Amino acid sequence: MSTEKQTFSDEEALHLHQYPQPGKIGLLPTKPMATQRDLALAYSPGVAVPVLRIAENPEAAYDYTSKGNMVAVISNGTAILGLGNLGALASKPVMEGKSVLFKRFGDIDSFDIEVNTQDPDEFITVVKNITASFGGINLEDIKSPECFIIESALQDLADIPVFHDDQHGTAIIAAAGLINALEITGKRIEDVKLVLCGAGAAGLSSLSLVKALGVKHENTTVVDIHGVVYEGRTIDMDQWKSVHATKTNKRTLAEALVGADIFLGLSAKGVLTSEMVATMAAKPIIFAMANPDPEITPEDVAKVRSDAIVATGRSDYPNQVNNVLGFPYIFRGALDVRARRVNHEMKLAAARALAMLAREDVPDEVAAAYQGRHLKFGRDYIIPSPFDPRLIWYIPPFVAQAAMDTGVARKPIDDMDAYRKRLEQRLDPSAGFLQTIYTAVRARPAKRIVFAEGEDISVIRAAHAFKLQGLGTPILCGRENLIEANMRAAGIDPAEEGIEIINARLSHRNAAYSQLLYSRLQREGYLKRDVDRLINQDRNSFAAAMVISGHADGMVTGVTRMFDQALDDVLRVVDPAPGGRIMGLSIVLARGKTIFVADTTVAELPSPEELGDIAIEAAMAVRSMGHTPRVAFMSYSTFGNPKGERSDRVKEAVRLLEQRGVDFEFEGEMPPDVALDPSLWTNYPFQRLTAPANVLIMPAIHSASISTKMIEALGGATVVGPLLLGLSKPVQICQLSDSVSKILTMATFAAYDIRASAKI
Structure with a gap:
């Protein structure tokens, strides 16, 4: 049911759904x-007050x-x-996943309901009777033609938006892409000839x-499994x-495509052939979804047509038609005006807004994800990236405005600019931060990353995921039999291609x-036999030697030994980068903010000069x-008060850094609240930051490490790293007993190579 090649094993998927607790929501x-007192206010007797207000006025429920x-x-x-009719309960993992997407992309609370009936009337009755609890209903994975009957009936019976995403989600994204494809090709929409292949709901x-x-x-022209849908046809026809x-x-499809400008495909693999594409009009638009x-x-299109614009449902090709670009933002706009329904005008508004967004300059955080491929409005970029942070504040206002213009909004928005600002604050604009790193790695030539602790089962899982996700070639270091x-x-099948095993x-x-290591350490108290023992028995030394010899592009370690010990192992082999400072950079991903914290691993009590070096290295990485x-x-202390x-x-x-002529904003000394909250700056009109700080340079490793680990332990934020900076070769060290996903992230950063990326 994925829209791209599977990048994980069945066991990994089951593990994610079962642990640390079953389910995804x-x-x-x-x-x-x-x-x-809290309990009395929230439940009995305090709850009686809003109950009575809602009884008097149902709108008060909002x-x-x-x-x-x-x-x-x-x-x-x-x-x-992709799986068919497997029943209500079997669909629950899918519906839970959809609920997660609502929260992740639209900041909309959601939960799933599986209705165990295939009778449309019974289904309609059940849903109608629970609509009072919700601001909107998203129908999902209901077969055609029942989906048309169900949605139409519920739209008439319910006083809230009812939206069948399988129908309308794809339609909206495809329409957005078509608007831009027509713009690029210079074709007028009223003149084009269009062939739809696939007469299902979407x-x-x-x-x-x-x-x-x-x-x-x-x-x-519509074409289904029986051929062209023409007037008078009786085979497999219905009112829709x-x-x-x-x-x-x-x-036939081949006959219909001769001279056609547009192919919209929602059918099956391989239905469209290169020979058919060759017969289409000049500058054909092909949406193979x-x-x-x-x-x-x-x-295959490129083999016969160099003038075509192509979109698919796959993330590994340009122009992905992805429903997640639609439903979170359509519902966001509809909910924010308390719309009674999602009408045609609101769907068109969403499509036009998406088309407009694709024409705007791509922000840095999105462009960073596609290094090696320029993101600029054109044949290969007609639809925005699903991880574009502007979607949350760009699309919903157009949907909300359409709802107001067509009279379905209960609560119109008076100040649309203020509404956009509120939307910007709803979601963490860095929520796609890790995805941008993963995408950047995939866009570059494949890297060979050695996993030094290759016998550990978590490391093996991470290496396998690294390979399956197209991030590079993993090399597992250890004894083959183990x-x-x-x-x-x-x-995992040991015979599976793409994973290398090497016994040190x-x-x-x-x-x-x-010999290479002995030349480095012979004047550091090491005998030749000591170095031989390191290479033969210490996998960190062996893996690092692979990297500096060019037999691997980077390495990851640290899962089975303490950070300081792993770092010492690496530093015996790998030099600091010229002008670089070896340090740790932790990334805190919290709602509304991405904060980089340094030095979280190396410098115990850095001097003023060293603090400046840390700031420069961190700014480069950021x-x-x-x-x-x-x-x-x-x-x-805040700008000298209190002194100490x-x-x-x-x-x-700070004074010394002012003399170094750096090319980034900096300020201090100050506590975190002043650095992150501009409302506190009124007392300090001389401060130089133009926006809240996003790089925090800590005075010592104690405060740096304690603060980031406390944030992660308390919840509400994700902490990535610490990433190891300042080495001449890309090496990342995990935390002891890190999870598979964290090991994978660190391996990906090794492949990303922060220092090399700074030069791109």
Whole structure:
């Protein structure tokens, strides 16, 4: 059911869904429950007050309950994407996943409801009777034609938005892409000839929407499994297909495509051939959106047409038609005006807004994810990236405005500019931060990353994921028999291609590595036999020797030994970068902010000069990841008050950095609240930051390490790293007993190579 090649094993998918607790969604209270008084206010007797208000005025439910930001994802499992009719309960993992996407992209609370019936009337009755609890209903994975009947009935019966995403989500994104494709090719929408291949819910909805944009009915042809849908056809016809039937003598897809400008495909892999594409009009527009594999690949199109614009449902090709670009933002706009429904005008507004966004300059944090491929409006960029942080504040205002203009909004928005600002603050604009790093690594030539602790089962899982996700070639260092046994225990076939295993003790390169290391350490108290022992028995030394010899591009370690010990192992072999400072940079991803913290691993009590070096190294790394560094030097003191020896050291660091002519903003000394909250700056009109700091330079390793680990332990934020900076070769050291996902992230940063990325 994926829209791209599977990048994980079945065991990994099951593990994610089962641990640390089953499922993907939970519930967190939004009000405190710490005291008896809290309980009395939130429940009995305090709850009686809003109950009576809602009884008097049902609209008050939006003010006193979660209804206004709650969407139910509802299915009966009759058309689970790519899997078919497997029943209501089997669809639950999909519906939970959809709820997660609502929260992740639209900051909309959501939970799933599986209705165990295949009777449309019974399904309609159940959903109708629970609509009072929600601000909107997202119907999902319901087979055609029942989905049309169900959605239409519920739209009439319910007083909240009811939206079947399988129909309309794809239609909206495809319409956005079509608007831009027509702009690029210079074709007028009223003149183009369009062929739709696939007459299911998504196909027919897409056709209806592009007709609303201006495509003429007589210029369209629908093709299904039986051929062209023409007027008078009786085979497998219904009222939803019949409305799109046209007068034509054409009976096959190949005949229909001759001279056609547009192919909209929502059918099956391989349906469209290169020979058919060759017969299309000049500058053909091909949207091959079959799932999981397109009707034709961009490569096959390119064999016969250099003038085509191609979109697919796959993230590994340009122009991905991805529903996540639509439903979170359509519901966001609809909920924010308390819309009674999602109408045609709101869907068109979303499509036009997406098309407009694709034409704007791509922000740094998105561009950083596609190094090696320029993101600029054109043939290969007609649809925005799903991880564009502007989507949350760009799309919903257009949807909300359309709802207001068409009279379905209960609560119109008076100040649209203020609304956009509120939307910007709803979601963490860095939520796609890690995805941008992963995408950048995939876009570059494949790297060979050696996993020094290759016998550990978590490391093996991470290496396998690294390979499956197209991030590079993993090299597992260790004894073959133990690695292969643990691979089998993890459900991975040791014979699987793309994963290398190397035994340090038996490598034919040991003599060369030993000589290389001896030349470095012979005046550091090491005998030749000591170095031989290191290469043969210490996998960190062996892996680092592979990297400096060019037999691997980077390494990851640290899962089975303490950070300081692993760092010492690496430093015996790998030099610091010229002018670089060896240090740790932790990344705190919290709602609304991405904060970089340094030095979290190496310098115990840095001098003022060293604090300046740390700031320069951190700013370089931050800039390489697509962010503009704004550095604040941390202290308990705020610009000299109170005074103290430790704060004076930080103050001196700022003074010395002023003399170094750096090319980034910096300020200090100050505590975190002043650095991060501009409302506190009124007392300090002389301070130089133009926006909240995003790089915090800590006065000592104690405060740096304690603060980041406390943030992670308390929850509410994700901490990545610490990343190791300042080495001449890309090496990352995990924390002891890190999870598979954290090991994978560190391996990905090794492949990303922060220092090399800073030069791109």
